[in-house]
Amino acid sequence: MLTISRLAATAGVTVRTVRHYHHVGLLPEPERDASGYRRYGAQAAVDLIRIRTLADAGVPLARIDALLHAQPAEFAAAVTDIDAELQRKIDQLTDYRRRITELAGGERLVLPPEVVDILNRMRGLGVSEQRVRLERDSWILMQALDPHAMPQRIRDKNAGFDDPETTRLYLACDQSVDWDPHDPRLDPLIDDLDAWEIKHERDSSQPGLLKLVSSQISEASPAWQRILDALAHRAKQRQPSGHDS
Amino acid sequence: MLTISRLAATAGVTVRTVRHYHHVGLLPEPERDASGYRRYGAQAAVDLIRIRTLADAGVPLARIDALLHAQPAEFAAAVTDIDAELQRKIDQLTDYRRRITELAGGERLVLPPEVVDILNRMRGLGVSEQRVRLERDSWILMQALDPHAMPQRIRDKNAGFDDPETTRLYLACDQSVDWDPHDPRLDPLIDDLDAWEIKHERDSSQPGLLKLVSSQISEASPAWQRILDALAHRAKQRQPSGHDS
DNA sequence: GGTTGACCCTGACCTTGCGTCAGGGTTGGA
DNA sequence: TCCAACCCTGACGCAAGGTCAGGGTCAACC
Numbered sequence: 431m432l433t434i435s436r437l438a439a440t441a442g443v444t445v446r447t448v449r450h451y452h453h454v455g456l457l458p459e460p461e462r463d464a465s466g467y468r469r470y471g472a473q474a475a476v477d478l479i480r481i482r483t484l485a486d487a488g489v490p491l492a493r494i495d496a497l498l499h500a501q502p503a504e505f506a507a508a509v510t511d512i513d514a515e516l517q518r519k520i521d522q523l524t525d526y527r528r529r530i531t532e533l534a535g536g537e538r539l540v541l542p543p544e545v546v547d548i549l550n551r552m553r554g555l556g557v558s559e560q561r562v563r564l565e566r567d568s569w570i571l572m573q574a575l576d577p578h579a580m581p582q583r584i585r586d587k588n589a590g591f592d593d594p595e596t597t598r599l600y601l602a603c604d605q606s607v608d609w610d611p612h613d614p615r616l617d618p619l620i621d622d623l624d625a626w627e628i629k630h631e632r633d634s635s636q637p638g639l640l641k642l643v644s645s646q647i648s649e650a651s652p653a654w655q656r657i658l659d660a661l662a663h664r665a666k667q668r669q670p671s672g673h674d675s
Numbered sequence: 676m677l678t679i680s681r682l683a684a685t686a687g688v689t690v691r692t693v694r695h696y697h698h699v700g701l702l703p704e705p706e707r708d709a710s711g712y713r714r715y716g717a718q719a720a721v722d723l724i725r726i727r728t729l730a731d732a733g734v735p736l737a738r739i740d741a742l743l744h745a746q747p748a749e750f751a752a753a754v755t756d757i758d759a760e761l762q763r764k765i766d767q768l769t770d771y772r773r774r775i776t777e778l779a780g781g782e783r784l785v786l787p788p789e790v791v792d793i794l795n796r797m798r799g800l801g802v803s804e805q806r807v808r809l810e811r812d813s814w815i816l817m818q819a820l821d822p823h824a825m826p827q828r829i830r831d832k833n834a835g836f837d838d839p840e841t842t843r844l845y846l847a848c849d850q851s852v853d854w855d856p857h858d859p860r861l862d863p864l865i866d867d868l869d870a871w872e873i874k875h876e877r878d879s880s881q882p883g884l885l886k887l888v889s890s891q892i893s894e895a896s897p898a899w900q901r902i903l904d905a906l907a908h909r910a911k912q913r914q915p916s917g918h919d920s
Numbered sequence: 921g922g923t924t925g926a927c928c929c930t931g932a933c934c935t936t937g938c939g940t941c942a943g944g945g946t947t948g949g950a
Numbered sequence: 951t952c953c954a955a956c957c958c959t960g961a962c963g964c965a966a967g968g969t970c971a972g973g974g975t976c977a978a979c980c
Contacts, residue, residue: 440819449881472812487771526732527761567717574685
């Protein structure tokens with residue numbers, strides 16, 4: 431007859447595991463010898479290895495208990511289930527492997543590929559990494575707050591980069607990030623941006639969102655703060671009848 | 676800015692999970708608004724998705740914390756590690772799948788294939804399933820108690836089944852399992868077995884183990900109990916000089 | 921016959937990664 | 951004004967064992 435540690439070794443588990451199975455009623459308690467030690471027969475080894483085979487496959491102990499007392503037909507059905515579940519897990523792990531290798535480049539995980547393309551386009555135009563990160567963050571917030579509007583925004587943004595004047599202004603803004611708010615170079619830039627806004631004023635689509643993104647931007651740079659303030663002031667002067675909500 | 680539930684939805688986790696990550700210090704606590712609600716920026720979404728990417732791949736949260744603050748070089752090394760670990764898990768799951776499908780036939784999991792062959796050879800000879808199970812149990816106990824001796828035993832057993840007389844006796848014993856201990860057919864069988872033992876007495880290799888297996892057998896059948904007693908008695912009569920240990 | 925080291929026993933708390941109340945406050949739309 | 955749908959903290963629960971603590975046994979060796 432077997433001691434508990436020999437039984438455990440036979441099945442490749444710890445002694446504690448065997449006792450745990452007794453505790454939860456999965457493996458019946460065997461006879462004890464004169465000094466209270468558990469003594470196991472061969473059937474216990476068979477049972478234990480069957481239990482481990484199922485447990486290793488991820489079947490919860492509670493379900494194993496039921497399975498071992500099931501009819502062959504149900505058992506076979508359950509085994510088919512378990513097998514399918516294993517295959518699903520394998521597929522998932524394979525997917526995790528793919529994603530893990532993408533961890534180095536952060537945004538690929540978070541954003542749809544079209545947006546990643548836009549960010550790379552910006553990098554290609556010479557936009558600073560700091561600005562690209564701000565842009566990335568805006569996209570993330572937009573996606574979280576209004577995923578529905580993403581395709582339109584993607585089209586708009588690409589259209590902007592297809593237009594040389596828009597692109598020029600974009601790059602000029604980018605360069606101004608570290609300027610002093612009183613830098614004289616800001617004045618012509620503000621003029622150009624104001625003109626651009628008048629020209630494109632049709633698409634002031636989501637003022638709430640725009641404010642959100644703006645707050646991000648102004649936090650990052652006093653010069654940009656001044657640009658935004660100046661533009662807001664000029665826009666207000668153009669439409670003095672409006673009341674603010 | 677994002678509320679906790681929007682952040683959670685963006686990363687595909689529950690609100691509770693986000694709070695848990697705050698609790699363990701994995702994700703920094705963000706600013707609160709006037710009513711004490713947490714308010715998140717885009718960086719939190721990036722961080723959370725990076726965390727989930729690692730966590731989904733099975734990296735413990737404690738290790739993720741260290742990884743996120745690691746240098747790119749160590750990070751890359753760790754990612755390679757994790758990837759290898761994932762591959763290992765995939766292989767293991769594949770193996771579990773194979774084993775699961777073998778659960779129907781019990782002994783294949785527990786015993787080496789040579790022994791399974793022997794058991795099948797017995798079934799082929801017409802040995803009862805009850806006797807096959809006893810034999811199987813003996814093999815399991817032998818393997819647990821003295822795995823070293825298995826190859827020799829396997830050879831011996833196969834040699835036995837290569838000998839027609841041994842095989843005949845084996846089958847005769849098998850048939851006698853349900854007989855009454857006083858059945859007259861037992862007497863010639865005992866004679867034959869005694870003769871066989873004299874002829875093969877060289878290989879009384881492991882008396883301890885033999886006794887163990889015998890106890891299994893005699894528990895199962897009074898007729899076999901009588902056979903064993905009779906054989907022991909005759910063996911003793913042949914060697915009256917021996918003292919019992 | 922005493923000591924040593926490897927076993928065995930029970931009982932109880934620790935771990936991971938959250939789920940799930942309980943008991944309350946906030947917000948926004950009808 | 952009310953309701954649903956949020957948000958907050960705090961605390962206990964779960965699987966599947968790990969890991970002491972505190973003790974008894976067994977076998978071998980000196």
